[in-house]
Amino acid sequence: MAVLAGIAIWEIHQQERAFRELAYHSGHPSYSDYQSAQSSAAEPIQDDAQNRVLEGVYAEAREDLRRVSRMQPGEARRSAVRALRVRYHPDRYPVSLRSIMSEVSAFINVQTERLL
Secondary structure, X not given: OHHHHHHHHHHHHHHHHHHHHHHHHOOOOOHHHHHHHHHHHHHHHHHHHHHHHHHHHHHHHHHHHHHHHXXXXXXXXXXXXXXXXXXXXXXXXXXXXXXXXXXXXXXXXXXXHOOO
8 A cells, every 4th residue: 555655646746746857947937927837737646546546446355354243253353453443543643645545535434444
């Protein structure tokens, strides 16, 4: 999961860097022109990258939930549920991933309630 998130963040930074270089070499746009062009060009790219990260994290979380749901009820399952909640807690991730991980953490919390 961390590798997938790191790749998506790297892609976003590379695309932003390419845009800044293009803006620089195309005649030094004013700050307002640059900002408006950056916001309109970067939003779809970021949304696409965030959606890919979110899909990957959800897939991994569902697999972890399947693994825990197959365990026998008891102390081992409770400790596995706690480990899942800690693993997907948003505070463990960089600020750029916290919105994604908050969504996944809420999903994990709802799904693990039925496992306890």
